Amino acid sequence: MIVAERKPVDEILKMIGGAKRVLILGCRGCVSVCSAGGEREVEILASMLKVGRKKEGKPIEIIEASLVRQCDKEYIDSIDQWDGQFDAILSMACGVGVNFIANLRPMVNVYPAVNTSFFGGSAEQGVWSEQCAGCGDCVLHVTGGLCPVARCAKSLMNGPCGGSQDGRCEIHRDVPCIWQSVYEKLNGLGRQEQMLELAPIRDWRSAGHGGPRTAVRDDLTV
């Protein structure tokens, strides 16, 4: 899922400026699962903003809502039911949702209430960790299913580096060296000789270094 975290409330209050009526719009997709921007978080943020603005002596009217997703036009269209009832939208979706609202409703002020952090999974309750970088050229078949792009601090394709000590990354003792994990995984599977295969120099255009990426499925475009 896409993992996000709520922005500090003073940053949010600053970005909405003097807006008197705000639509806080949650998303029931990824940000709901990672407890950053679902219905519950909309309720909490609404309360925070009301308290924050009361403290400033500038009360605020808030509409609380959430969409099934904010990354599809048909769901964004439902925003129109609140036309004329808000000065700004605070989207609690990932950056995709904010972009979609901005793309599809040019005259609407839309602001992000969360920082979109990474693609990850729930390591344990309340803890999420990055697992994928969305680089567009998956190499998991040669690394035992463990991603060196997202999980190696240097995104090395031929690791480990000299900073790997006792299975830990040199950036922090809490960070496992993913190349050590790759070795252990491949070794356990009897595929350790794969570690000797040199990965070629990589073309990073698929990772976004060639500009915004698009995926087209011709069979679905009608």
Add this chain to the structure above:
Amino acid sequence: MSDFTPNIQVFCCHYTSQQALSVSPEGLRADGFPAGASINRVVCGGKLKVSSLLKAFEDGADGVCVVACPEDKCHNLMGSQRAAKRAGAVKKVLAELGLEAERISMHHLERGFHQEFVTVAQEMEQRVKAMGPSPIKGEK
């Protein structure tokens, strides 16, 4: 300020509040429960929501107390630990909003009515009296 009666909202689980709720309000006051304090019962501390605690401040609370079972004696195993986490989250939110984090407190008490339950509210009342009314009420 001298006639300031703090609005204290006490959120407690069924088990820590059942005896307190079984006595009349007059009886509770006679035991020293503050005049401006109200009890909000939830079935378990684990059911308590961050938004409910924030709403209490939004609605005019000067202080909020959360009372749940001892950490290792929750009737529903983890409920009181979850309540503590949520009270902690609200404490951070208050600090983020520039309000006194001491306006919310967490307490783990044994079941049944006892003086500690009243003391929790009394201590919050004293703390709030020292801090003054909640800044979001517009009363100074």
